[in-house]
Amino acid sequence: MDQTLSEPAAAGGADERRTILRLRGVSKNFGAVAALTDVDLDVRAGEVVAVVGDNGAGKSTLVKVLSGVHAASSGTIEFDGREVQVPTPQSALDLGIATVFQDLALCDNLDVVANLFLNTELAPLRMDEVAMEVRSWELLKRLAAKIPSVRIPIASLSGGQRQSVAIARSLLRDPQLIILDEPTAALGVAQTAEVLNLVERLREDGLAVIMISHNMDDVRAVADRVAVLRLGRNNGDFSARDVTSEEVVAAITGATDNAVSRRASRNLPPASEEH
Known part of the structure; x- marks a missing residue:
């Protein structure tokens, strides 16, 4: 079986866009x-x-491989058309891969500006206070983030606003790929909508986005494709426009002898499935 998370029949001309990330046989x-x-x-x-799968499916490991926390044991990673190695988090950033982990790694006692520029005190990102404040507003405006002031402490922000700051920080070095690890986890309805709007803005900006999520409503709201991992392996790649939540769940849980598993194994779009 050739189950893959690549090259689906995508809607809206996505196949004509530049491939930013290509993994082949990564273990x-x-x-x-x-x-x-x-x-x-x-x-x-x-x-x-959207990369989905049950607990233990390999989602977190995939994120850590791409963000340089863990080096892949085998396989190839191509970024923007060339084969690369991602041995460290710094190498991922240098390539243009930014990751927003679920814990966000924000400092509650510092304001928005300080959090955006934390650990960038050294050249080439060193700026004075005025330049950092201006840049902070630019990043938040790019996302249409609802932050009342860049001088407000992080502790005063809602969950959605905190996610906005973390995503804005990921844009500081102008990456080509953003990885969002469970960006709506533990958020209420309004805050979730706020974060999903941020994801839409990233796509509109032409960035490649990987979103790890357990929430199928969120996946269907913003994803172009849904890639399923099961027990560390590919188990289907679907157009989010056409696939149903039930079909994705079937691929996640490993249901067999049904339409979704046969389609996943052939890597065909839903419209071509025989009835």
Whole structure:
């Protein structure tokens, strides 16, 4: 079976966009434990790919491989058309891969500006206070983020606003790929809508976006494609416009002998499925 997270029949001309990320046969082992096995994934500019799967499916490991926390055990990673290595978090940033982890890593006692520029005190990003404040507003405006002041402490912000700051910080070095790890986890309805609007803005800006999520409503709201991992392996790639939540859940849980598993194995769009 050739189950893959790449090259689906995508809607809206996505196949014509530049492929920013291409994984082929990526595996990650921790001793005798295989966390990822022969994973393929393509992500294009101006595309949101939701990566879904049950607990232990390999989603977090995939994020850490792409963000340089863990080096892949085997396989190839191509970024913007060339094969690369991502051995450290700094190498991921240098390539143009920015990751917003679920814990956000914000300092509650510091204001928005300080959080955006934390750990960038050294050249080439060193700026004076005025320049940092101006740049902060530029980043937040780019996202249409609802932040009342860049001098407000992070502790005073809502969950959605905190996510806005974390995503704005990820844009500081003008990345081509943004990875969002469960960006709406533990948020209310209004805050979730706020964050999903941020994801839409990233796509409109032409960025490639990987969104890890357990929430199928969120996935269907913003994703162009849904890529399923199961037990560390590819288990389907679907057009979010056409696939149903039930079909995705079937791929997540490993249901067999049904339309979704047969389609995933052939990597065909829903419209071509025989009835």
